[in-house]
Amino acid sequence: MQNFEYYNRTKIIFGKGTEERTGSETARYSKRVLLHHSGGSVVRTGYLDKVKESLKAAGVSWVELDGVKPNPRLSLVHQGVEICKREKLDFVLAVGGGSVIDSAKAIAIGALYDGDVWDFYDRKKTAVEALPVATVLTIPAAGSESSISSVITNEAGPWKRAVDEECLRPVFSILNPEATFTLPAFQTACGVADMLAHIMERYFTKESHVELTDELCEGAMRAIIRNARRVITGGGALDYDARAELMWAGSIAHNNLLGTGRIGDWGSHMIEHEISAVFDIAHGAGLAIVFPAWIAYNLKEDTPRLARFAAKVWGVDGAFYDYEQAVLEGIFRMKNFFKSIGLPVSFEDAKLDSAKIPLMAEQAVKFGPVGNYRKLYAQDIEAIYRLALK
Amino acid sequence: MQNFEYYNRTKIIFGKGTEERTGSETARYSKRVLLHHSGGSVVRTGYLDKVKESLKAAGVSWVELDGVKPNPRLSLVHQGVEICKREKLDFVLAVGGGSVIDSAKAIAIGALYDGDVWDFYDRKKTAVEALPVATVLTIPAAGSESSISSVITNEAGPWKRAVDEECLRPVFSILNPEATFTLPAFQTACGVADMLAHIMERYFTKESHVELTDELCEGAMRAIIRNARRVITGGGALDYDARAELMWAGSIAHNNLLGTGRIGDWGSHMIEHEISAVFDIAHGAGLAIVFPAWIAYNLKEDTPRLARFAAKVWGVDGAFYDYEQAVLEGIFRMKNFFKSIGLPVSFEDAKLDSAKIPLMAEQAVKFGPVGNYRKLYAQDIEAIYRLALK
Numbered sequence A, B: 001m002q003n004f005e006y007y008n009r010t011k012i013i014f015g016k017g018t019e020e021r022t023g024s025e026t027a028r029y030s031k032r033v034l035l036h037h038s039g040g041s042v043v044r045t046g047y048l049d050k051v052k053e054s055l056k057a058a059g060v061s062w063v064e065l066d067g068v069k070p071n072p073r074l075s076l077v078h079q080g081v082e083i084c085k086r087e088k089l090d091f092v093l094a095v096g097g098g099s100v101i102d103s104a105k106a107i108a109i110g111a112l113y114d115g116d117v118w119d120f121y122d123r124k125k126t127a128v129e130a131l132p133v134a135t136v137l138t139i140p141a142a143g144s145e146s147s148i149s150s151v152i153t154n155e156a157g158p159w160k161r162a163v164d165e166e167c168l169r170p171v172f173s174i175l176n177p178e179a180t181f182t183l184p185a186f187q188t189a190c191g192v193a194d195m196l197a198h199i200m201e202r203y204f205t206k207e208s209h210v211e212l213t214d215e216l217c218e219g220a221m222r223a224i225i226r227n228a229r230r231v232i233t234g235g236g237a238l239d240y241d242a243r244a245e246l247m248w249a250g251s252i253a254h255n256n257l258l259g260t261g262r263i264g265d266w267g268s269h270m271i272e273h274e275i276s277a278v279f280d281i282a283h284g285a286g287l288a289i290v291f292p293a294w295i296a297y298n299l300k301e302d303t304p305r306l307a308r309f310a311a312k313v314w315g316v317d318g319a320f321y322d323y324e325q326a327v328l329e330g331i332f333r334m335k336n337f338f339k340s341i342g343l344p345v346s347f348e349d350a351k352l353d354s355a356k357i358p359l360m361a362e363q364a365v366k367f368g369p370v371g372n373y374r375k376l377y378a379q380d381i382e383a384i385y386r387l388a389l390k
Helices: A018-027 A047-057 A074-087 A098-110 A185-203 A211-233 A240-252 A267-279 A283-297 A303-314 A323-340 A354-364 A378-387 B018-027 B047-057 B074-087 B098-110 B185-203 B211-233 B240-252 B267-279 B283-297 B303-314 B323-340 B354-364 B378-387
Strands: A004-014 A032-036 A061-065 A092-096 A133-137 A149-154 A159-164 A172-175 B004-014 B032-036 B061-065 B092-096 B133-137 B149-154 B159-164 B172-175
Touching (some): A004 A018, A004 A240, A018 A047, A018 A133, A018 A172, A032 A047, A032 A074, A032 A098, A047 A061, A061 A074, A074 A098, A092 A098, A098 A133, A098 A149, A149 A267, A172 A240, A185 A211, A185 A240, A185 A267, A185 A283, A211 A240, A211 A303, A211 B211, A211 B240, A240 B211, A267 A283, A267 A354, A267 A378, A283 A323, A283 A378, A303 A323, A354 A378, B004 B240, B018 B047, B018 B133, B018 B172, B032 B047, B032 B098, B047 B061, B047 B092, B061 B074, B074 B098, B074 B149, B092 B098, B098 B133, B098 B149, B098 B159, B149 B267, B159 B267, B172 B240, B185 B211, B185 B240, B211 B240, B211 B303, B211 B323, B267 B283, B267 B354, B267 B378, B283 B323, B303 B323, B354 B378
Parallel strands (some): A004 A172, A032 A061, A092 A133, B004 B172, B032 B061, B032 B092, B133 B172
Antiparallel strands (some): A004 B004, A149 A159, B149 B159
16 A cells, blocks of 8 residues: 545535535635636526525625636636736635636636746646635536646647646535536536546556555445436436435545545546547546546456456456456446446547547647556557547 | 535545654644653554654654553543643644544643533533644554544543544544554454444444445445454454555544445444443443444344345345345354454453443433434343343
8 A cells, every 4th residue: 555645625515405505604715706607507597596695695795707618718717817816806616517616726826826827737837826716516527626636728729737736625615416406417427427537547556455445446436337327317317315426426536535545547537638628528428438448458457456347346247267358348338338328438429530549649648658557658548549439 | 315514624644654744744733742642552662752753853842641541531631631731732642542542632622621621521511622633543443533533431430421523633643554563463453343333333324325425334344354354363463555454444434434424323332332431441342242232132123224234244145035134144244253353242251240231221321312223222222231241
């Protein structure tokens, strides 16, 4: 087991009606905040109004910035930074999913920096301070509500890049599963792929003595898979408890408890980022395409671990006789699961142009080879993309 | 799933050599602290000296108070409170196991209170402030290193009582599994029973939709059982990784992530407290006696959940045909496991005087019936003690 530090100071407020606490929790930090959201369903469903009522009741005023899109754009971040500086706002409240939260985090570092906030994403600067960020989550997926990560797309490339620093961890996050009742099946499914990917990135490690976290990872993945079926294909869109399992799982998948003592891989995320940067498809859909191909490419890389994954998560029997067959059966079941909840599992499914593959493979290794389970270079990544063609 | 708040701000520093960071982490809070320990093995093994070197190197001085015993005593807490007040100390550093940490927490609330600190344990006062406490853990068991709990024994009774308040959560905790290499098998086993009990108290709930946390609880229990065997009966006393699994499991078992969304039981802890208060035996040993009897007494109380426990944690097959038989087989395996690691599972094993049972049962309900899975009154508790006679 590797040495580690585990410190997650985000206060999670979870359950029915908890958005009513937004105002009182925010008021502990600030009386005048940037209120950041998409301007989409959060407005239509009236959920944002509930948050605003709560802010008002607590005497908190706000400047509003909407327009966040999936794969959140640098240009909007620039606007947010300018507003914070001009209006002297000292707190960013994100109401939405991972894109809104990631955009809010970018604004929070930019607001305390004189240069272009892209410097942090382009690894020219390290983020050591940011305005406090809090979230009211509406899409369980990214885990950004208690993570240190922010992923932003610079339209100039397009380049999709991440910053991971402690100063970006939200001070509190409000999670009401009822807010996810109106989430379309496809978006729910993308979220499911994202949270499974966050666990798989940690699960696939060469560290051999991590039994406790292996057990926690496997259990969380099984719970996600079962509840995804219930919500998406089992008629449970309004099933509070199934929605609640998914919502809490999304946070646990990425709050890094499941990564303690182990070195995660994270190659698949880098490989996917190029897909969603170039084709602007949902991150979760991109992950459903990449992950099965990534496992297939690594078939001979610690096969027993991959077979354990097939056995413990996908219920594959026979893992004791032929590990490789077990892994292949596991991949088959994983793809079937993704398809069954409406996700693409290939370039063909998602109608992506394979001509971009060499360029994407080059971009993915801009900062060097990716992944720790197995270091991947441009040629490996190209091969993985090609394994995902059909 | 129940609404919940999850907020655990303890910074965990885990791994080989991490005691060397005690000084630098402490110095962020204080330059003059109360250093609290047992005066026992932590001195003999030289581990305390390493901690002192680290404090010295960081310019932190200390006043030392040793003498903490298992089932930590109120009288020593009174001494610690007096020292803190007299020497104007503003930080308590506990080096040891759950007893030392619980004693340190009691001192930390007492130091900011004019009356007798027992008032908090006797529920006359609610603890809202305390000196910051940090820990260097040497015995994985109580989970006190990141919990809000402190359990103290007042010799006048003897009464064993708990305080659970957020202000008691350690600011940081240092966990080096190497410090547990010298832990005798019996103490290791008591710790194992304690951490399993912390999970079982949360696992046994009437809340039906808690699949994710069920999975996490079951996985953690399996990992604890396997690694306990490895360390205690498998010749792995010096197996770093197995020790590390147990040490991290002890924290996770009680940091309350596994309790999110559910109402735990906690009856068995109250029932056990009377045993260790009256007979001064190790808490873990008392739990190994109480828990199997508690399950047996509740055989008809949501039998499917008890059968799931038997199936998922103890590998009992046939749960689908006769739930009660599965539960009984699970209890049998649990008792066998406890015995195999050297723990008593009955009054007879531990040579406890059964004549005290009626008095203990009365004391256990001093503040009303105990437990949430099933509310237990004095007569129920007496019956449970009697189920544990042999």
